[in-house]
Amino acid sequence: MQNLTKNPTRLNLLDFTKEELEEIISPRFRVKQIFEWIYQKYADDFSQMSSLPRQMRENLSEKFHFSPLQCMKFEQSADKSIKYLFRLNDGLLIESVLLPMKPEILDEKGRVLKHTRYTICISSQVGCKSGCAFCLTAKGGFKRNLTAGEIVAQVLWIKKQNKLPYERRVNLVYMGMGEPLDNLKNVAKAVRILSDNSGLAISVKRQTISTSGLARQIKELGELDLGVLLAISLHAVNDKLRSELMPINKAYNIAAIMDAVRNFPINARKRVMFEYLLIDGVNDDLSQARELVRLLNGIKAKVNLILFNPHEKSPYKRPSLEKALSFQDFLSTKGISCTIRQSKGLDISAACGQLKERSINNS
Numbered sequence: 001m002q003n004l005t006k007n008p009t010r011l012n013l014l015d016f017t018k019e020e021l022e023e024i025i026s027p028r029f030r031v032k033q034i035f036e037w038i039y040q041k042y043a044d045d046f047s048q049m050s051s052l053p054r055q056m057r058e059n060l061s062e063k064f065h066f067s068p069l070q071c072m073k074f075e076q077s078a079d080k081s082i083k084y085l086f087r088l089n090d091g092l093l094i095e096s097v098l099l100p101m102k103p104e105i106l107d108e109k110g111r112v113l114k115h116t117r118y119t120i121c122i123s124s125q126v127g128c129k130s131g132c133a134f135c136l137t138a139k140g141g142f143k144r145n146l147t148a149g150e151i152v153a154q155v156l157w158i159k160k161q162n163k164l165p166y167e168r169r170v171n172l173v174y175m176g177m178g179e180p181l182d183n184l185k186n187v188a189k190a191v192r193i194l195s196d197n198s199g200l201a202i203s204v205k206r207q208t209i210s211t212s213g214l215a216r217q218i219k220e221l222g223e224l225d226l227g228v229l230l231a232i233s234l235h236a237v238n239d240k241l242r243s244e245l246m247p248i249n250k251a252y253n254i255a256a257i258m259d260a261v262r263n264f265p266i267n268a269r270k271r272v273m274f275e276y277l278l279i280d281g282v283n284d285d286l287s288q289a290r291e292l293v294r295l296l297n298g299i300k301a302k303v304n305l306i307l308f309n310p311h312e313k314s315p316y317k318r319p320s321l322e323k324a325l326s327f328q329d330f331l332s333t334k335g336i337s338c339t340i341r342q343s344k345g346l347d348i349s350a351a352c353g354q355l356k357e358r359s360i361n362n363s
């Protein structure tokens with residue numbers, strides 16, 4: 001482990017793109033090697049970077065560190081998803097989740113034909129300003145934006161800890177704590193660092209940015225043309241209910257969001273994901289499914305239904321699976337691709353904010 005007390009003013013190297021480092025480290029070609037050591041060979045310390053001259057390693061460790069977080073706790077659910085609680089260097093807490101999406105496939109001799117497919121869900125802020133009524137993160141208020149390096153570090157740490165070689169494909173979803181588009185500058189930078197071919201090389205097509213519907217920033221993200229996928233947390237089909245569930249709707253209503261989505265550049269083979277959290281008796285009626293079909297008219301959309309994950313501080317309840325299935329059927333018969341997301345990690349409270357909340361209450 002790197003010793004952070006050595007020089008507390010050291011910069012977090014994970015905050016820098018390769019191009020930025022090439023401006024400040026010479027000779028430039030060493031930067032690619034440093035990236036490979038950190039992101040591909042999972043070095044713990046500059047002293048392990050044996051292809052760099054000794055003096056350079058010493059100079060680097062005087063100026064930089066690459067340990068912006070420590071894992072305080074992790075919990076594995078019965079469905080094998082793992083939720084991590086990280087402590088940042090200023091003591092604040094965030095969380096990330098490793099979700100196995102497709103199981104390993106073996107041949108008859110027990111050899112691996114296909115590795116487990118993972119999705120990593122990462123945080124972009126400590127707390128959140130959006131204030132969604134169903135969300136535990138919102139209850140704690142907003143503390144600060146994560147730096148690009150703190151976002152990158154969650155992925156790096158989880159891949160390294162789980163011994164997933166850098167080239168093993170993972171999908172990333174910016175759906176942990178925080179509203180990613182409220183921290184667009186650092187999130188966009190993290191996307192660039194995570195997709196760098198000398199680093200973790202996670203294709204932008206495997207990175208999904210999820211938003212509570214900040215229409216102006218959806219437009220800005222589109223203008224950056226990063227090539228990432230977009231997910232909209234819609235959760236309601238009329239402004240009255242949506243403003244109750246998601247106060248941010250008062251600033252950007254459904255019409256404004258749909259307008260921004262229609263103008264968002266998406267790959268011809270991809271779709272915009274609409275997340276719809278089904279809450280018992282609140283938004284799970286078939287009349288609401290019908291309205292959703294109307295709203296999505298003309299958009300290359302996919303709907304992901306999520307059954308609400310109950311927690312102590314919420315008045316909302318989880319709907320029955322039958323209700324969710326009939327909502328899904330209705331959308332499917334209207335030609336809208338629709339899945340029901342398995343509530344992975346229900347037994348470890350994987351809805352955002354819950355591990356952190358419990359950890360604080362227990363400490």
Ligand code: SF4
Nearest residue numbers: 128131132135138178
């Ligand atoms: S659901 Fe997401 S956007 Fe809404 S308050 Fe929670 S963290 Fe923020």
